[in-house]
């Protein structure tokens with residue numbers, strides 16, 4: 492049995508053709524990408540690194556890491572976004588990037604301890620068993636390597652901002668994009684990481700200012716947050 496929700500995969504499949512349109516439903520991913528890319532590259536310079544991007548979708552982060560000089564592999568379980576990602580790489584002439592439809596748990600069995608860097612962004616909140624994904628990330632990364640995660644916190648503020656605000660008031664995302672019950676508190680995600688043999692390095696919060704319509708990285712982890720972890724040598 493695959494650790495995936497077919498409805499979630501279908502949802503991303505239906506929107507896939509608009510993935511690289513910076514004014515589409517994927518606008519927030521386009522807007523946050525330079526911030527998360529700079530954060531990752533600042534902690535672990537990507538040039539020459541072997542990188543895995545889990546739940547890569549249309550490849551916004553994967554492609555940008557390859558453009559920083561990494562050898563990047565993006566995996567997902569939704570077919571159409573992967574095709575869009577491949578097509579984009581061809582059109583944009585991105586080198587050193589590959590995409591594959593495979594479950595992260597299956598890749599962990601196939602290629603343990605193979606990647607200098609593993610990223611898994613905005614994906615855990617769409618998966619039935621996020622702890623199983625994090626375990627697989629811990630297996631895939633090399634000893635001494637980095638794992639970067641991001642997801643949505645679970646509290647009243649994140650419900651009001653990430654669901655009511657983003658989906659119903661500002662309509663930045665289609666209604667039904669996120670399910671509150673699948674949000675993860677940083678303490679819960681940190682526990683999954685420790686259980687996967689990963690050491691927590693640092694965290695960042697991602698905030699959105701509806702007036703300036705800009706995102707920024709800071710210390711407020713109440714809604715959207717990122718964790719950096721390392722696998723001990």
Ligand code: SAH
Pocket residue numbers: 494495496499500503520545546547548549550551552566567568569572594595611612613614617618
């Ligand atoms: N990580 C990308 C895309 C986020 S959208 C970025 O941040 O730019 C969420 C992605 O997770 C979608 O592409 C969806 O197909 C994928 N996804 C959802 N469940 C998944 C699963 N069980 N395994 C792999 N990918 C999954």
